Amino acid sequence: MPKNYIARRIAKEFKDGMYVNLGIGIPTESANYIPEGTRVFLQTENGGLMFGPKPKRGESNPDIANAGAEPITMLPGGAVFDVATSFAMIRGGHIDMTVVGALEVDEAGNIASWKIPGKLLTGMGGAMDLLYGCKRVIVAMTHTDKHGNPKIRKKCTLPLTAAGVVDMIITDKAVFRVDKDGLYLEELAPGVTAAEIEQLTEGTILNIIEWEHIEIT
Amino acid sequence: MAVQITTAEAVKKIVDQSSVMIGGFLGAAVPLKMIDEIAAAGVKDLTVISIGAGYRGGGVDVGKLVVNHQIIKYVTSHVGTDPNLIKQIVGEEVELELSPMGTFVERVRAGGAGLGAVVTPVGMGTEVEAMAQKITVDGKPYLLFKPIRADVAVIKAYRADPLGNLQYQGMSNTNPIMATAADIVIAEVDEIVEIGEIACEQIGTPGIFVDYIVKGHSYEARKVIYEEMWIATNKL
Numbered sequence: 001m002p003k004n005y006i007a008r009r010i011a012k013e014f015k016d017g018m019y020v021n022l023g024i025g026i027p028t029e030s031a032n033y034i035p036e037g038t039r040v041f042l043q044t045e046n047g048g049l050m051f052g053p054k055p056k057r058g059e060s061n062p063d064i065a066n067a068g069a070e071p072i073t074m075l076p077g078g079a080v081f082d083v084a085t086s087f088a089m090i091r092g093g094h095i096d097m098t099v100v101g102a103l104e105v106d107e108a109g110n111i112a113s114w115k116i117p118g119k120l121l122t123g124m125g126g127a128m129d130l131l132y133g134c135k136r137v138i139v140a141m142t143h144t145d146k147h148g149n150p151k152i153r154k155k156c157t158l159p160l161t162a163a164g165v166v167d168m169i170i171t172d173k174a175v176f177r178v179d180k181d182g183l184y185l186e187e188l189a190p191g192v193t194a195a196e197i198e199q200l201t202e203g204t205i206l207n208i209i210e211w212e213h214i215e216i217t
Numbered sequence: 218m219a220v221q222i223t224t225a226e227a228v229k230k231i232v233d234q235s236s237v238m239i240g241g242f243l244g245a246a247v248p249l250k251m252i253d254e255i256a257a258a259g260v261k262d263l264t265v266i267s268i269g270a271g272y273r274g275g276g277v278d279v280g281k282l283v284v285n286h287q288i289i290k291y292v293t294s295h296v297g298t299d300p301n302l303i304k305q306i307v308g309e310e311v312e313l314e315l316s317p318m319g320t321f322v323e324r325v326r327a328g329g330a331g332l333g334a335v336v337t338p339v340g341m342g343t344e345v346e347a348m349a350q351k352i353t354v355d356g357k358p359y360l361l362f363k364p365i366r367a368d369v370a371v372i373k374a375y376r377a378d379p380l381g382n383l384q385y386q387g388m389s390n391t392n393p394i395m396a397t398a399a400d401i402v403i404a405e406v407d408e409i410v411e412i413g414e415i416a417c418e419q420i421g422t423p424g425i426f427v428d429y430i431v432k433g434h435s436y437e438a439r440k441v442i443y444e445e446m447w448i449a450t451n452k453l
Contacts, residue, residue, distance in 0.1 A: 045318065046242040046243075046245070046388050046390050047242075047388035047389065047390050048388055054452070054453065055453070057444065057448065057453055058444070060440065060443065060444055060447065060453055061386075061387050061440070062245070062246075062387070062436075062439045062440050062442070062443040063245065063246045063375070063385075063386055063387025063388055064387045064388065065242070065245040065246075065387075065388065067242070067243070068243065068273070068298075069242060069243035069244040069245040069272050069273075070447065070452040071443070071447050071452060071453050080387055080388045080389070081388070081389070082388075082389045082390060082391070082392070082393045082394055083242070083268065083318075083322045083390050083391050083394065084322050084323065084326050084394055087318065087319030087322055087323070090319060091319050091337070091339060110342075115344075121296065121297075121303050121306065121307065122295060122296060122297030122303075123269070123293060123294055123295035123296045123297060123313075123315050124294060124295070124315065124317050124318070124345070125269065125294050125295035125297070125317075125318050126294070126317070126318035126319065127317075128317040128318075128319075128339050128340050128343065128345065129317050129318055129319035129320070129339050132338060132339045133319075133339075159343065159344050160342060160343045160344075161343065162342065162343065163341070163342030163343065164342070
């Protein structure tokens with residue numbers, strides 16, 4: 001598996017002129033791989049549009065930070081604003097794409113990412129607004145959990161963050177399109193077979209039969 | 218018109234059982250000095266309203282009031298960064314009221330702007346439905362949330378003039394919204410300048426919303442505080 005495969009694969013979804021909000025972790029990493037010549041405007045929900053890399057020591061601004069309160073820089077032409085304006089962008093349908101992590105996704109495009117009853121309590125933060133309002137939702141995650149259990153389910157078992165919103169799933173093993181009728185396998189990661197994906201995916205893959213007849217290189 | 222007072226005088230506006238809004242975002246652009254004063258004053262059973270808990274690891278921002286056990290109820294959208302707070306919520310020492318971040322912000326805005334409710338589609342099909350009232354507008358389902366107000370809002374801006382006009386720099390995040398939504402509004406600033414020095418188009422919060430101005434750390438001192446925090450957590 002090539003290093004940072006998921007982040008590199010996410011980056012292929014960036015199109016010139018897009019306004020994008022990236023979740024923490026791997027989605028944020030994908031900004032390092034934005035293709036040359038593609039201009040992407042990154043939004044951060046605490047109130048910034050067109051931010052850049054982290055500053056050098058001694059050059060940070062205590063009030064210029066990302067949604068994790070970590071230091072960032074603003075690019076020339078970038079804007080800062082309050083959180084009501086920020087969520088008008090997000091909820092109001094002005095952001096073209098969001099990429100987020102998840103605990104589970106299912107074949108109906110439902111996503112669970114904010115709570116494990118009795119185990120994980122964080123609050124939903126801005127995730128529900130982003131998933132509702134962004135025009136395109138990509139989930140980026142490992143294909144299975146640390147015990148090897150499928151994270152792409154028939155039906156999510158954990159509390160939902162949003163219902164029926166996911167458009168694409170990018171994992172370390174495959175890429176799926178989530179359509180109205182269910183999951184379509186679009187790509188396999190290097191060295192992965194369709195049979196392996198079927199075994200590691202609980203949700204029904206509608207085009208898996210076609211894949212059985214395709215030689216994967 | 219605003220009155221300039223010391224942080225020690227300002228903290229007396231907050232008493233046991235007060236509801237207190239605290240501006241900022243996970244530790245960034247928060248009123249550092251006033252939070253220290255509230256922690257030192259030891260007032261308890263506070264209802265604290267802020268968009269999220271403090272910087273990762275806890276002990277910063279509202280995290281200072283958490284380690285002091287001063288909070289009885291926390292109204293927010295996110296607590297994941299503060300393990301101490303999560304422990305107090307799980308142990309039922311602190312009551313938690315959650316709403317999605319965009320909804321939280323609009324609830325505060327509604328509280329300040331005299332509106333009766335926030336009506337939003339965000340959270341439909343999730344557990345959030347149980348936290349609100351369902352209503353239908355033009356055939357479409359929405360969730361209705363009540364506005365949020367506080368006894369006191371403690372916010373952070375860059376500069377103030379004696380009329381209480383505030384200028385922000387960087388992300389103003391929740392500060393200008395919270396400035397509208399409390400009975401008493403205390404603005405902590407890096408610098409207090411003469412009337413006219415902040416040009417009218419630079420005023421982020423007009424003085425009409427501000428009751429008290431307090432002098433916080435200078436910009437340079439804040440820069441040192443944040444750089445130390447970021448370096449210690451490998452973020453700079």
